[in-house]
Amino acid sequence: MEAFGLLLHGFAVLLTWKTLLLMMVGLVLGIFVGVLPGLGGPNGVAILLPLTFTMDPTSAIVMLSCIYWGALFGGAITSILFNIPGEAWSVATTFDGYPMAQQGRAAEALTAAFTSSFVGSLVAVLLITFLAPMISSFALRFGPPEFFAVYLLTFCSFVGLGREAKHKTVISMSLGLLLAGVGMDTVSGQLRMTFGSAELLRGINFLVAVIGLFGISEILLTMEERLALRGHAAGISLRAVLSVWKDLPKYWVTLLRSSVIGCWLGITPGGAIAASFMGYNLAKRFAKDQESFGKGRIEGVFAPETAAHASGTSALLPMLALGIPGSGTAAILLGGLMVWGLNPGPLLFVEHKDFVWGLIASMYLGNVVGLVLVLTTVPIFASILRVPFAAVAPMIVVSCAIGAYAIQNAMFDIWLMLGFGVVGYVFKKIGIPLAPFTLALVLGNRAEDAFRLSMIGSGGDMKVFWSNGLVGTITTLAIVLLFWPIIDSAVAAVAQLRLRRFRRPSS
Amino acid sequence: MSNTELEIVVDDPTAPEDNSPAIVSTGVVDVVVSLLLLALAVVLGWDNWRTGASWDSTGPQPGYFPFYLSVILGGASLYGLGAAFVSRQEAAETFVTRAQLRRVMAVFVPTLLFCLATQYLGLYVASFLLIAGFMRLVGKIALWKSLLTAFVFTAAMFITFDVAFDVIMPKGPLEAALGR
Numbered sequence: 001m002e003a004f005g006l007l008l009h010g011f012a013v014l015l016t017w018k019t020l021l022l023m024m025v026g027l028v029l030g031i032f033v034g035v036l037p038g039l040g041g042p043n044g045v046a047i048l049l050p051l052t053f054t055m056d057p058t059s060a061i062v063m064l065s066c067i068y069w070g071a072l073f074g075g076a077i078t079s080i081l082f083n084i085p086g087e088a089w090s091v092a093t094t095f096d097g098y099p100m101a102q103q104g105r106a107a108e109a110l111t112a113a114f115t116s117s118f119v120g121s122l123v124a125v126l127l128i129t130f131l132a133p134m135i136s137s138f139a140l141r142f143g144p145p146e147f148f149a150v151y152l153l154t155f156c157s158f159v160g161l162g163r164e165a166k167h168k169t170v171i172s173m174s175l176g177l178l179l180a181g182v183g184m185d186t187v188s189g190q191l192r193m194t195f196g197s198a199e200l201l202r203g204i205n206f207l208v209a210v211i212g213l214f215g216i217s218e219i220l221l222t223m224e225e226r227l228a229l230r231g232h233a234a235g236i237s238l239r240a241v242l243s244v245w246k247d248l249p250k251y252w253v254t255l256l257r258s259s260v261i262g263c264w265l266g267i268t269p270g271g272a273i274a275a276s277f278m279g280y281n282l283a284k285r286f287a288k289d290q291e292s293f294g295k296g297r298i299e300g301v302f303a304p305e306t307a308a309h310a311s312g313t314s315a316l317l318p319m320l321a322l323g324i325p326g327s328g329t330a331a332i333l334l335g336g337l338m339v340w341g342l343n344p345g346p347l348l349f350v351e352h353k354d355f356v357w358g359l360i361a362s363m364y365l366g367n368v369v370g371l372v373l374v375l376t377t378v379p380i381f382a383s384i385l386r387v388p389f390a391a392v393a394p395m396i397v398v399s400c401a402i403g404a405y406a407i408q409n410a411m412f413d414i415w416l417m418l419g420f421g422v423v424g425y426v427f428k429k430i431g432i433p434l435a436p437f438t439l440a441l442v443l444g445n446r447a448e449d450a451f452r453l454s455m456i457g458s459g460g461d462m463k464v465f466w467s468n469g470l471v472g473t474i475t476t477l478a479i480v481l482l483f484w485p486i487i488d489s490a491v492a493a494v495a496q497l498r499l500r501r502f503r504r505p506s507s
Numbered sequence: 508m509s510n511t512e513l514e515i516v517v518d519d520p521t522a523p524e525d526n527s528p529a530i531v532s533t534g535v536v537d538v539v540v541s542l543l544l545l546a547l548a549v550v551l552g553w554d555n556w557r558t559g560a561s562w563d564s565t566g567p568q569p570g571y572f573p574f575y576l577s578v579i580l581g582g583a584s585l586y587g588l589g590a591a592f593v594s595r596q597e598a599a600e601t602f603v604t605r606a607q608l609r610r611v612m613a614v615f616v617p618t619l620l621f622c623l624a625t626q627y628l629g630l631y632v633a634s635f636l637l638i639a640g641f642m643r644l645v646g647k648i649a650l651w652k653s654l655l656t657a658f659v660f661t662a663a664m665f666i667t668f669d670v671a672f673d674v675i676m677p678k679g680p681l682e683a684a685l686g687r
Contacts, residue, residue, distance in 0.1 A: 174577075178551055220611050393614055402676065418618060452571075456565075
């Protein structure tokens with residue numbers, strides 16, 4: 001009940017004309033970046049971050065989080081109408097969404113996508129409302145070893161549970177952690193990895209890296225491919241909306257299952273991409289008529305969209321409660337908090353109640369307003385894709401440069417952005433994942449500080465990470481997750497062996 | 508109103524041809540990237556060793572944590588190098604075709620020139636030149652449309668960042684003459 005009272009207080013903080021206007025601006029910008037090929041949630045938020053520098057933290061985070069919700073909604077438009085996933089997590093939506101559009105049911109598919117996005121986000125926001133304060137009050141008992149163990153758990157689960165080749169995830173993560181350490185050592189004040197360069201004294205700002213890795217590289221990749229778009233124009237009538245909403249209770253199992261999958265994969269660093277595919281595959285597996293999937297079945301839109309949005313939203317839970325982002329975009333939002341001098345983590349709930357509950361309230365309101373906005377403005381946003389890419393590409397480049405420069409007012413950062421753009425292009429093409437890199441770049445200094453403080457406290461004894469039940473459990477879990485593929489294969493091999501032994505006597 | 512019969516068609520006149528020859532395979536790029544990462548790991552490892560990668564009276568030295576990360580990066584890169592040599596699939600996969608590379612360069616080179624121009628002309632003049640030039644030369648869009656789009660977008664950025672939100676961008680001589 002305490003959470004409910006605090007949430008009401010959050011709404012009171014939020015309900016001012018200025019904040020509501022910023023919310024609308026954020027949502028429109030978000031849908032815009034979600035629809036445009038070559039832009040997406042993470043870099044949209046990173047590029048537009050400088051706009052919020054002069055705002056108070058609550059207004060700023062409301063606008064940034066609304067850009068995030070908008071981008072989540074916008075991705076479905078291109079997936080359904082153009083068969084082009086605006087975001088990677090929208091790929092599974094194309095399987096049934098595009099066939100529905102081809103059958104003249106684009107309005108139905110879009111309504112299903114937006115509604116399920118809303119449902120997924122709502123479930124995740126409810127989870128954040130009630131779980132985040134509990135986790136953060138529990139985490140107040142954490143010391144440096146516990147925090148380092150949680151960071152280790154995050155890193156290890158990326159390696160163990162990720163779909164990419166393990167060594168490539170390790171490369172991405174260790175490179176990110178190393179680059180986070182460039183510049184002045186915060187403890188001793190000594191310079192490291194600067195090689196005499198005055199520009200590197202400031203260190204490498206992760207927002208600059210993100211803009212290059214995601215924004216510039218995506219422009220290079222999009223230009224490389226054929227850009228002849230062929231799709232369906234669509235408007236959404238009230239009748240189509242009501243017809244989908246009337247049938248919604250029939251799909252409650254699909255919606256609930258996908259929400260649970262999404263929340264789980266959002267809190268652990270599985271991510272929205274894995275969630276959307278898992279949501280889709282499970283909906284197909286449990287369907288009586290599996291053959292109809294991929295041919296324009298509405299459940300094929302409900303399942304991935306619900307899971308992706310539940311995942312994208314719940315990724316903010318560990319960020320708020322522990323200061324550990326569950327996704328690339330959450331990592332950028334975390335960077336935003338640090339820019340305004342806020343320290344994400346358990347203390348945030350104690351020291352900045354207005355801010356935290358204002359943000360959580362904005363998640364509810366932003367999703368409701370976002371749903372209404374997308375349902376009424378689809379034709380406008382779909383028509384953005386009529387603009388030739390030769391006009392869009394240089395505008396994105398300029399936006400990226402403005403974003404990169406504004407963070408530290410440094411010309412060097414524009415060059416750094418270009419360098420990271422090339423790195424991102426090559427890494428994406430050879431399968432080195434970028435999300436662990438971003439996460440490591442954000443968490444690098446905090447992880448190192450936690451490690452050093454733990455080691456100083458224990459006099460260099462690694463046993464500190466098993467010194468009590470809590471830290472021992474988290475560290476052990478981290479190691480189990482790191483070696484999860486080996487453990488999983490071993491368990492499967494043993495099960496296979498037992499099955500053979502069991503069958504032999506009867507044959 | 509719903510009108511799903513209409514089709515939106517945006518053709519790309521500069522689309523790469525499908526039968527363009529491959530420039531380089533993914534396997535070769537993977538080997539080169541692994542070698543570069545290995546070199547980076549060695550350089551960073553050396554620098555951290557030099558800074559101090561052991562213990563002193565105050566605890567771990569500044570280079571301690573990054574030194575071991577360099578070792579991990581080096582190890583993973585070495586493994587990647589071996590895996591890239593062994594992988595037949597990567598060796599057969601095309602990293603980029605000639606037509607694709609031409610298109611990538613068509614956006615990379617103007618971006619490079621834009622960064623250079625920003626340093627000497629200021630961000631807004633460089634932005635105007637990039638947008639107008641790119642639309643006209645790469646997109647083959649009418650000159651008046653290119654100039655108008657570039658002007659409107661640059662002006663909108665100037666008003667948004669410099670005027671409304673007070674985020675001051677780098678100014679060249681021309682922009683400085685405009686009084687901001």
